Amino acid sequence: MDKNKLVIILSAFALYFLSAGFSYFIFSKGLAGGLTDSPIPAPTLSNGQVTFDESLPKTQECPLNGVKYSKQQENWWQKHRPLGVMIENHEESRPQSGLSGADVIYEAVAEGGITRFLAVYYCQEGGILGPVRSARTYFLDFISEYGNYPLYAHVGGANQSGPADAISQISDYGWSSYNDLNQFSISAPTFLRDEDRIGHPVATEHTMYSSAGKLWGFAQKQRELTNVDKKNNSWDEDFVSYKFSEDISASERPASQSVHLEFWNNKNYYVDWTYDPKTNLYKRNNGGSTHTDLNNKKQLTAKNVVVLLMRESNANDGYENNIHLLYQTKGTGKAIVFKDGERVDATWKKTNRTARTILTDAKGNEIKFNRGLIWFEIMATDSTITVK
Template sequence: MGSRKILSIVLVIIAYLVGTGLSYLFFSASASSKSVTSPVTAPKNASGQTMFDPSLPKTQACPLNGAKYSKQQEAWWEKHAPLGIMIENHEDSRPQSGLSGADIIYEAVAEGGITRFLAMYYCQDAGIVGPVRSARTYFVDFVSEYGSFPLYVHVGGANQPGPADALGQISQYGWDGYNDLNQFSIGFPVFWRDYTRLGHPTSTEHTMYSSLDKLWDYAAKERKLTNVDEDGKSWDEDFTPYTFKEDAPSSQRPSSQTADVQFWSGYNDYFVSWKYDPASNSYKRFIGGSPQIDKDNNKQLTAKSVVVLSMVEMNANDGYENNLHLLYRNEGSGKATIFMDGKRITGTWEKDSRTSRTIIKDGSGTPIKFNRGLIWFQILPTDGVLAVK
């Protein structure tokens, strides 16, 4: 074999080894870079609840309430749309599950002086939620603020022909069988009844539960609704977020404040007190004179901002038994009272249409910047009582 041929072979081998080594270094560096910058998928516990790493830096703001979480958690919530779930507040339905994991809560009387919640979930996995109850037209209006096809979870609803016909309106809006997650059309295993969860005897209507994992999974697989709809439109394309601020410094927080909310006179089981805690700069919730607890974690419910919306309440006069169905004048404007940082702010609310955002302003007409964390809206009839001390 000639010396020139041997030299050529040696050069080829050297080139091969150099190329292989460079490729290895390149792809190793790429893989290493990805492992640093890409969030690790969060694991689930036995009940399907997503468990996030609490040690990760909390730098990403939740679009709904401004609370900050990790990039790992943000990567999770960006894959779905908000869920609005009807959770009841009948005294026999307490303690409820999952309310402490909501981002925003709306509270109003459903019938007979008994309040009900529309709990909005997006940035946290609250796990099991319930008891789930029926739809009401004014809650449909509030959930409509979260995109053209918000995921709305309920068990049936008011369906008497007339202005309070929530199920008829859901069909009219094109939600039926799409973003409307009605237990009547879905059933087990997404929804199930649990007669022992509350730890005390209760009627069947107080036993319906679901979980965020099952609901988001069903919406994605059966309705093709994730963070985008079937046309590829992102849920937040028309969403108007609130603006947020940091908590007031400890030195500027008062030692105490109490806000008492009485929706209907004489209904003491639904009398709500919010007691300010300066250490956490939040408001602890009491109902009927006792702390209101989340069954999932045995913790008292708290809110970073409490907003009392004064609205005209009226009977629907739709022929339903005892004229129980209610309406609220939740479009237009009215008085709002905001509690944050241990202080009371008197302002206004505005909502131009069903799908427009309820805007909260202070007395000078400037939009409120909320503290980061759970915002709790209470719809108080204009003849209801709000006492502050």
């Protein structure tokens, strides 16, 4: 090969590698005006729980409570549907696991003045969840607000024939063995008993746990439910999101506010919310003690505390001691919204089971919630509520 041909070949190779390297630099680093986006890293799995890169920009709004998360986290939550979990609040069940990781929480008396929680998960994983307890009819009305076939996890439920028969209603709604995740029909390891988790002896009914990851995984593998159902319908086609606003500035916040709620005449279940102007959060005490989450040992807090005053009555279904309750969840009634250290007297309205519970102020304007956990307190219309 003569010298001139060799120079031409070497020059061609050099030009090829130079152009390839330049193209890679242009398109991978975004020098060409951002023609391509850098790939979004997948979340990591640690001890069975999904974790996200907290250094990523938080630009994506959670549709349930307005909190801004990263695109990485949004990509993750868009692969499943909202999950409601029945978590009990019996004294022996405290501290519960996973309440601090919920996007929205509903609290109402289950029986005998003992409250129970419907914790709704979508944008956060939540970790270990429990103790999981039984279904109640009025909680079905609230989880029904979260789009088409929301996942609903519980351990059995009220099944006495009559208006409080939650198990029959689940069947009537077409949820049985589909989006309904009843522990009675789901074997381990999706649900597991842990007699030692709380750290003190408890009755068996206070020992059932699961996790959002296990429940979403079961729904995907066994029920073909992800963000879409078997017919490829997205869960959020008819979902109505609340409206959200930013926190008021620190200089505008009041120095203090306390909210005292009395569920029946049972001091062990009285709730106190204390406003913290530094964080613009309400800190929760239950039964006179700090209410914490066993997962992280931190006190439970909420950005918005919403008291829904609803007519409470006994089901009169013949069940022992007539303990099954009903709440008038549909229609309209009075409400009180606590946010930014202020009280807003409001009106709630819910037209049917699947309709959103909408809150409006005295002028008829829909109330905007602060971005963060929304904690609904469902109380009888004659309940004692003290605000200072």
